[in-house]
Amino acid sequence: MSIPTSRTEETATVTIDQLKCNGCGKCVTVCSDLGFEIINGKAARSEKPVFGCMACGQCMVVCPENAINVTGRCLTPDDLFPFTEPSVKPDYNSLLQLFQSRRSIRKFRDQPVSREVIDLILTAAQTAPMGVPPSDVNVVVLQGKEKVRQFSSDYCNLLDKNRWFVSGWFMALMTPFYDKRTIRFFKKFIRPIYDIYIGSMNKGIDQVTYDAPVAFYFYGTPYCDPADPIIAATYAMTAAESLGLGSCMLGAIHPFIQFGSGAKEFRDKYKIRFKSREGLVLIVGYPKVKYARGVKRTFANVDFF
Ligand SMILES: Cc1cc2nc3c(=O)[nH]c(=O)nc-3n(C[C@H](O)[C@H](O)[C@H](O)COP(=O)(O)O)c2cc1C
Incomplete structure (x- = not known):
């Protein structure tokens, strides 16, 4: 073995x-x-x-x-397959241009993404490295705006069922066990997420997946390196970009479908076969807006030794 x-x-x-x-x-x-x-x-x-x-x-x-x-x-x-000519490899500048012009897209044109394009994205994403072969990454593909919205709506119902998790009484109960940073994170980020997602969905606005025409959920298994699905999602994002599509990674879904009342039913409905440490949703579609310039980004720290 x-x-x-x-x-x-x-x-x-x-x-x-x-x-x-x-x-x-x-x-x-x-x-x-x-x-x-x-x-x-x-x-x-x-x-x-x-x-x-x-x-x-x-x-x-x-x-x-x-x-x-x-x-x-x-x-x-x-x-095994032969390589294409080395001369067709993208050089650093064209890759950098692709990275620098990418933005997280949350407004999409009302234009479907064809199955052919979805397959191209998956083909590229499957080249992602994994901790141990064969890849233990699983992918749920939601095709079409209606399916994506249904997923969001089901997700908001799931959040609503577990809203006690961010209630005042639960926070008070957990205060002795959580450090200050965790409490602040819950109050400033997690609770507003519940409020915005559920509140918007009740008004018919999808603030979770932004009415995207396609969504991919990349998730792992209890065996795999937690980074595997994240790397695959990053490859898919880059592939989508190279095909003229826009995308946005959504980190706020995966953690909340791992536990709580109704989480298993949600996972079963979408054939999500495993609970996994990490997972990421990637929404993809044709961007509604065009950006006029880039934004310079920096890492928190880069220490050379
Ligand atoms: C791991 C990860 C998780 C993210 N989760 C969300 C999310 O749940 N909802 C959302 O609207 N954007 C999400 N984003 C998008 C970020 O907010 C976005 O990258 C950030 O605003 C910077 O914008 P840019 O990608 O256009 O540079 C996520 C991005 C990453 C990389």
Whole structure:
């Protein structure tokens, strides 16, 4: 057994074609599992891999002679593909331009996003790195304004059922257990979120997903690195941007569908298979506004050593 994920526990099978192998040792260099060694001028499986092959596929794609096959953990040699010409790689400046011109979009044109475009976004997002392959990221895709709004409306009903969580009496009860910063965070951020989301939805205004034509919910499993769904969502956001769409990440949904009365029913309705530490909703659509200039951003700290 290699490292377990929700999809597989098996160790992948690695075969080396001794006739093809030229003994270059590139597989030895790239395998982080210490899975290869060179014996008598040919690649061989090492006696002491760290975890057992987790099917990252690096050995297969680095081998100049195509001598290595990895099968298992949702990977086969059929999953390999040739690169497009290196010259079509976006350079730093075009990537930076894409990043700098991106804004969080909360106003969308009344224009559907086609299934073809959704698939392009997912194809790009699936290239995201993951803590342990195969990816344990799950995605719920809400297609069309009505489905997105229904999701928001169900979410607001869920918040409403659990509104006691931000009530004055509960805050007072928890004061001895929470530090000052947490109390302030609840009062200044969490409680207003409940008020705005529920209050607006009651007036027919969707302040949760902003009437977006598409929403993706990226979430993980109890096995995966909590960062996995966030990275996948970031890839999807960048892909959407490159396709002329706008997007906005929504962090306020995931934490509130993990617990409380009605949360399981909500998750079941949307086939959300796992509770997970992290998750993120990404709304996508054609932006209604065009921005005239960019905003310079900074990190809180960058310390060089
Ligand atoms: C992780 C994450 C969570 C976010 N959650 C929300 C959200 O719940 N609702 C919302 O309207 N915007 C949300 N945003 C958008 C931010 O508010 C937005 O990035 C910020 O206003 C900066 O604007 P910009 O993206 O145009 O630079 C989120 C962004 C990120 C990265």
